[in-house]
Amino acid sequence: MKALYFAWVRERIGxxxxxxxxxxxxxxxxxxxxxxxxxxxGYAAAFANPATIRVAVDKTHAGPNxxxxxxxxxxxxxxxxxx
Amino acid sequence: MTPRPTPSVRVQAEDFDxxxxxxxxxxxxxDIGALVSFVGLCRDxxxxxxxxxxxxxxxxxxxEISRVAYxxxxxxxxxxxxxxxxxxxxxxxxxxxxxxxxxxxxxxAFAAAEFLMDYLKxxxxxxxxxRCADGAPGDWVGAKSEDDAAAERWR
Numbered sequence: 456m457k458a459l460y461f462a463w464v465r466e467r468i469g470x471x472x473x474x475x476x477x478x479x480x481x482x483x484x485x486x487x488x489x490x491x492x493x494x495x496x497g498y499a500a501a502f503a504n505p506a507t508i509r510v511a512v513d514k515t516h517a518g519p520n521x522x523x524x525x526x527x528x529x530x531x532x533x534x535x536x537x538x
Numbered sequence: 539m540t541p542r543p544t545p546s547v548r549v550q551a552e553d554f555d556x557x558x559x560x561x562x563x564x565x566x567x568x569d570i571g572a573l574v575s576f577v578g579l580c581r582d583x584x585x586x587x588x589x590x591x592x593x594x595x596x597x598x599x600x601x602e603i604s605r606v607a608y609x610x611x612x613x614x615x616x617x618x619x620x621x622x623x624x625x626x627x628x629x630x631x632x633x634x635x636x637x638x639x640x641x642x643x644x645x646x647a648f649a650a651a652e653f654l655m656d657y658l659k660x661x662x663x664x665x666x667x668x669r670c671a672d673g674a675p676g677d678w679v680g681a682k683s684e685d686d687a688a689a690e691r692w693r
Binding site for chain 1: 578592593594595597598601602623634635655658659660661662663664665666667678679680681685
């Protein structure tokens, strides 16, 4: 699946997007964040406080327990500040 | 019963013209009684801001604003609805966002416009980064708990 990062999540990880292939036991948004956190210092810094991370699965807001099974695109970003 | 309108949702780098958008929404109509517009501007309070950089999530920004727009159409009998949100570099005094609602009566037009702005702030995937006038690297604008509270009151 494709992972997308925005705002300071993007800056801390150092990437705007990448292809990821989490193992099958990574089934939910929360588990995907835990799995990504272990990929390196930038990821650990980006996801240090999961309460500040918002997630969209296939361009729709998703909570921590949402399944990621069939997702093509998962995006990670801080709380939104538009408007 | 007025047929439900199709909202016009645009996410763009270019500026917009309120007069033109009002004219487009009301063209050929004799049944609209109230038009409410909200324009959000880039604001600098201390002379320290050069510009805001608005980052967005292409595709989701349009989709999420449309979802919020259709929610507004479920709640209020609107006759027309236009939402424009800009991205990219926006300087103090320039326009960021437009919400334009048309209805038979002002109560519906006001309420829908306020609902739309409250929801856009907490759900539309945009992030503002400050560019400082002195060249120093700016910070990401933090989400405000007041915005969450404002969106929460519509539940």
